[in-house]
Amino acid sequence: MRSVQLGTSPQGPSRGGTQPGRQAGRTALVTGGARGIGAGIVARLAAEGAHVFFTYASAAADADAVVADIESRGGRVTAIAANSGDREQVRQLVNTVLERSGRLDIVVSNAGGGTMKHVTDLSDGEIDRMIDVNIRGTIDLLRYTAPMMGPGGRLITIGSVSAHHLPDSASSTYGMTKGAVASLVRGLARELGPRGITVNNVQPGPVDTDANPADGPAGETLRSLIPIGRFGTVAEVASFVAYVASDEASYLNGASLDIDGGYSA
Numbered sequence: 458m459r460s461v462q463l464g465t466s467p468q469g470p471s472r473g474g475t476q477p478g479r480q481a482g483r484t485a486l487v488t489g490g491a492r493g494i495g496a497g498i499v500a501r502l503a504a505e506g507a508h509v510f511f512t513y514a515s516a517a518a519d520a521d522a523v524v525a526d527i528e529s530r531g532g533r534v535t536a537i538a539a540n541s542g543d544r545e546q547v548r549q550l551v552n553t554v555l556e557r558s559g560r561l562d563i564v565v566s567n568a569g570g571g572t573m574k575h576v577t578d579l580s581d582g583e584i585d586r587m588i589d590v591n592i593r594g595t596i597d598l599l600r601y602t603a604p605m606m607g608p609g610g611r612l613i614t615i616g617s618v619s620a621h622h623l624p625d626s627a628s629s630t631y632g633m634t635k636g637a638v639a640s641l642v643r644g645l646a647r648e649l650g651p652r653g654i655t656v657n658n659v660q661p662g663p664v665d666t667d668a669n670p671a672d673g674p675a676g677e678t679l680r681s682l683i684p685i686g687r688f689g690t691v692a693e694v695a696s697f698v699a700y701v702a703s704d705e706a707s708y709l710n711g712a713s714l715d716i717d718g719g720y721s722a
Contacts, residue, residue: 537553612654661687664690671687683718
């Protein structure tokens, strides 16, 4: 079965640098995995041998494309329709993964989003959506999955350099939600570290995706602020996340790690 119903075209990474077998025998869960960075992470973990469950909110066609691509390469993947801003759906998602896999080794909280407006221009709904998905959805995912994990477990959040670097005047609320994620990770690292579970936060800067294309309206301005002169790629972020999820990163805990070409330097 390719997908599960509970109640976006992927920009997959190149296979260069993939370490086949590094995640063999492990089960991973990635939220927001049908498009962009999430789809790249799903593909990378699957290429390294994990059975990857991923969620999508509405982009069923994109989710099917991710599944088809990974299965054509011999990977194991399952798509699940779930809204990360809905607490009951997150709870049911975790139960479904446990029922189907019996274990969970890697969790990547990638689902998120933001509306870039001055705080005085944001609607109630826009504020609530950012808080529901970026903050509450992340807390719910981590608190429901942590009890399923044993020593060697990896909890990874996909934050943003906007948590600490706000070069424009229209990202204060979005940055606030990502700052909350970074704070949560520091606390959980102390809470879960004694159980052998690490918790880390990967913070991308400008990355070339459908939602923020390098050739889009803000592309030239953003490139001028990046010392290496270009946007990051989905493949680069996915590779970094795969490292954080690996045994090689077992001493990495409670960190917020920027991957931004120097954008926030």
